[in-house]
Amino acid sequence: MAEASRANTVRAIFAAYLSNDRRFVENALSDEFRFTSPFDDNIDKATYFARCWQNSDWIERHELERIFVEGDEAFVTYHCAAKGGKSFRNTEFFVFDGDKVKRIDVYFGAAYQDGRFVRQPG
Template sequence: MCGDDMAAAGNRAEIIRSLFAAYLANDRASVEAAFTADFRFSTPYGENIDKPRYFAECWRDSGWIGRHEIERIMVDGVEAFVTYRCVARDGKSFRNTEFFVFDGDKVSRIDVYFGPSHQDGELVRQER
């Protein structure tokens, strides 16, 4: 990786870290500013959700989260994966991986892949 590529990768990793911090702080304005106008979001519950719908239906108060533990961020050009553990205030936790696509220094797409939930070191069966 040449110097410019390494700097871009480092910057994109920092953008991801900043997004996680903004989400934890309920800083919606910072999250909105980090997304492109044509941002798309996908999870197992919905595909290609646009930016207005994301904030109307997916954004929620993060007061239930105790902390995020970012385990790894891997950046390859304009794409990145982040794997993290989210620990809720009630002690439950889960691990997810998210795939990011960047357009410059803004996020144009996030695809979320849900991992299992745990409590007290044990797998918690997901309810529907």
């Protein structure tokens, strides 16, 4: 799979999330898929959909700022604007196995409210 095609897959997954197209995302992920975030440790595909797949009505838009692909791996940094003025920036690391996504690791970034930085507790 060419690097441009992997970047297109990343873009398509984000678009499918916004349109709530779960079937597309299920087909884009391998059966061995694993997901890690600050709240999830190496969960499988079934657990990902049970725990993380939500109705996307709370999202106004994703702005994909950069996608960097090298071989079977890709990083995407994006700004997510939620309805109601909250927003955040995250980076996700994708690992591909052929034309399927085998792994996604999410790194949470800063949160904003009405364009201003919001300090997180902790």
